Amino acid sequence: MSGLYLHIPFCKQACHYCDFHFSTSLGLKGSVVEAVVRELALRHAYLGPHAVLNTIYFGGGTPSLLSAAELDALFAAIHKHFAVAPDAEITLEANPDDLTPPKLRELAASPINRLSIGLQSFHEPHLRLMNRAHSAQESTVAVQQAQAAGFENISVDLIYGVPAPDHRIWAQDMAAAFALEVPHLSCYALTIEPGTVFGRQAKKGRFLPPPDEFVAQQFEMLLEQMQRHSYQQYEISNFCQPGRESRHNSAYWQGVPYLGLGPSAHSFDGHNRQYTVANNHQYVQAVLEQGHVPATIEHLTTLDRANEYLMTSLRTAQGCNLTYLRDTLGVDLHQQHSVYLRELHRTGLAELTPSILRLTNRGKLLADHITLELFQSSDSATTGSSTPVNS
Known part of the structure; x- marks a missing residue:
């Protein structure tokens, strides 16, 4: 049992809370995809000679920016170098504004069988505060159109602990998410990281996160509503209908080996971790021009x-x-x-x-x-x- 993670480090715009590695310049997107294909060849032995992929996860960044041709190239390379289980869970993270009907038809025709959609909120002012690229209306429409396109295995992300005068907006966000009847919800407290826009604003006193008690109350509301709607909390931030856990993330938490590809991706072979450089240009240059993956191994005691x-x-x-x-x-x-x-x-x-x-x-x-x-x-x-x- 093994997993494959592919980091697609590109976004249309920078969310004010995000500290993941990404670029809003798409100029290197094709080269990064080419380099990930090459990295598959260079590191296909990482998981052992008889590894079978039970999960494949496209994360980022915004993997829904990949074209159909780029996805085809990645899947061709994956199947060239790995055995993939017939029932493998294959997830693609997506932003609502990318999930147009033509895009959803492309994705439905691909091997992808699970979507993780970054809604974050159904409240327009909160989306603007976080600098999300989609609108509140697109939050709902994207999920509904994905369901109409044949995607039943859908997870949506929500963020709580966003500054507000009371808990009404959070209650409305949860109600809107439950109304979509998706099998999986990931709900995260807003975290202010130093290198983000919010982090810099908070340091200057221009952004004031809510008190811990406010965030804790919203977490308690979340647990109450999840139980009321028969969702199981199988990890602190992850909830699902019975039997609908994310197999990929569950494998992480159980210590199952996985191979991470792309700039900033992490890998774990059961004993050691490997961290690829978080720089798109350095990654592309090393893999495509020098034929090696610029990475550091952490030997775990x-x-x-x-x-x-x-x-x-x-x-x-x-x-x-x-x-x-x-x-x-x-x-x-x-x-x-x-x-x-x-x-x-x-x-x-x-x-x-x-x-x-x-x-x-x-x-x-x-x-x-x-x-x-x-x-x-x-x-x-x-x-x-x-x-x-x-x-």
Whole structure:
């Protein structure tokens, strides 16, 4: 079981909250696609000789900017170098303004069988505040037209914690999303990152994010409404109808190996991580002209793997498997943090058994803090190292 991620680092315009690697200049788009095709040839052995792709994910950036010819070239290269499972989940992230009827017909004729649509909000002023390229009307129409084109497996993104006088806009956003009857919803709190427009504005006092209590109240509203509409929270920010989890993202959280292609993409082979340079020109030049992938390998110690497992597993509905953590990664939380674990259980922040630590809804509000408390320090193991690599 393996996954493939393709990073398409191009957008029509820059959202004010986004700190992913992307460019609003599309001049190198064709060259990046060509380089990703070449990278597939250079790194096809990364997942092992018998790897079968169960998931393929086009992320970005805005992969819906790819033309039909560019998608065809990428799929031809994928099938040339990998076996793809017949029932593979193949996801493409899309912005609503790209999903015109002709574009949807192109996508429906391709191997793509799942769309992840970045709506973010149905409220026009919030879309303008975030500098989204689509309108509130396009938020609804894009999903409806995708459904009419034959896409049933659809996820939509929403952002909460946007500055507002009260919670009415967030309540309306959730109601509009539920009305679309999509099987999957990803809902994220607005995060102010230093290198973003919002981050720079906040530093100058021109943007004031809402208080933590306001954001927490909207998260609690989200949990209540998801339960009311029979969506399961299988990860802190991800909700689905029964059995409709994102297979690709679930594999990430379970530590399944995956290959990431394109500038800024990450890969994981089960023991080490690889990070490709986050620069389109450098990436294209290295891959197409020099025949190597400009990347750095991070050699993960058992300590690194334990901390990563803690961070991801505590965000999921399954929780942290304490037996796996102890027997496979050598970390015994019952022994090392017995008092803290009992306190989490006593205060209703977590469910605790001899083999499982699972956060409650109240605990999920403090997930980052709880994880940091449980993180293993470098005093007990050797830290990982990073090595540049040409592949």
